[in-house]
Amino acid sequence: MKIVFTSEGTEWDSKIDPRFGRTDYFFIYDDETKGICTVDNRAIAETAHGAGPQTAQKLFELKPDVLITGNGPGGNAARVLAQGNVKIYVGAGDMTVKEAYDAYQKGELKEF
Amino acid sequence: MIKIAVASGKGGTGKTTLSTNLASYLAETKPVVLTDLDVEEPNSGLFINGELTHHENKYKMVPQWKSDSCMLCGNCREVCNFHAIVQLVDQIMVFPQLCHSCYACSELCPSGSLPMTPEKMGELQEYQSGNLHFIESKLDVGQEQAVPLIAQTLRYVDEKYSEVNLKIYDSPPGTSCPVIEATKNADLVILITEPTPFGLHDLKLAVETMRELNKRFVVVINRYGIGNDDVVDYCMSENITVAAKIPNSREIAGLYSQGRLLYNDVPEFKAELDKIVDFISDLDREVGL
Missing domain, CATH: 3.30.70.20 (Alpha-Beta Plaits)
Structure with a gap:
């Protein structure tokens, strides 16, 4: 299963980026292969409008099963994400990626 | 032909008060068109008791x-x-x-x-009260862009009232795209502010915007008497004309809260309004030449 976190860095200890559309990175963990990879999304800072759908499109291409983020996607991004079968969990804004993963496994994160 | 936009950096400094009073006062002697371009929350209509003469839906084109x-x-x-x-x-x-x-x-x-297809974004309404033609556009709830509706409203007024010499535009607050659109064709922009640190801060932004647009502008200070002298000092040091100083007055606040115009009841207000009218007459002569 492929789990994507919105993150401020590329390590397990990086903070979760509470924003979806303007997240700095995607941190991707595959819990079957235990493999990690990251996607740099920082170029989105140049985008004045429409960051949500842009980032959602990028996420969509990663074909994740689960998205873990802070505040949750806004309306436009949510419309895009609804086209896929991504389960979205929110409320991890104050955690590190590792903490967010643990919280997700214990069922402590809220489904969006 | 002269177009005057009433704008401000800070909101709530008196754009509508000045627009409605100036337009109604001038309309006592000649035809005037007042247009409320603050399409996200138009409120000039609260002060104009006119008869509804026209209503139309406004659309923007989006791909389907x-x-x-x-x-x-x-x-x-x-x-x-x-x-x-x-x-x-x-x-x-x-x-x-x-x-x-x-x-x-x-x-x-x-x-x-x-294919591009029309999507409704708002409504335009037109009222008449004697010499005063009043046009107001209102954006539908949920619409995010004010500029297309402002642009269409300006076009409507230009086409329908090409014969009317004096047009006043009540603009949105701030310094972003809606303000640029609402002021870009004006011959004169009146920046109305209050003499407070917040008023001064946003006035500076508005002045910067108008200079960038190469607009002719003057400042009107509203609620003069509160705050401090920093706005006056700033205008002096920047060589900006202060066309009028509307006094801070409980009587004005009272009339305003009842949706009434001020110049008939408040002589001090009328005196300041006359200064602005004189300024506009001079400008009209200059532009007319």
């Missing part, structure tokens, strides 16, 4: 995706400068709120799968 003919080439997404189109595996999604109606996606679509 036709799945049956689309070849999923992705051209539309690439040419959209506003990220209003997202391409997923086997579909195109259009976000009308991000669309600027530039037609690029539609015109450049090889299979004609994105």
